[in-house]
Amino acid sequence: MGEVTIREEEIPFFAEVTAGGRITIPEEIRKIFEIRDGDYLLCRIRIVKRRIKE
Numbered sequence: 001m002g003e004v005t006i007r008e009e010e011i012p013f014f015a016e017v018t019a020g021g022r023i024t025i026p027e028e029i030r031k032i033f034e035i036r037d038g039d040y041l042l043c044r045i046r047i048v049k050r051r052i053k054e
Helices: 027-033
Strands: none
Touching: none
């Protein structure tokens, strides 16, 4: 792995947890931050709504 650059900005967005615990970062956010496959991200979690168990 080469040089590590840390760029930190707060741009909140909503994501739904899908199968296998995956979330999708919206395309607009990926474009703004130039996020590409294989990039590593540091994420903060804030639970907004929990799914009600049936």
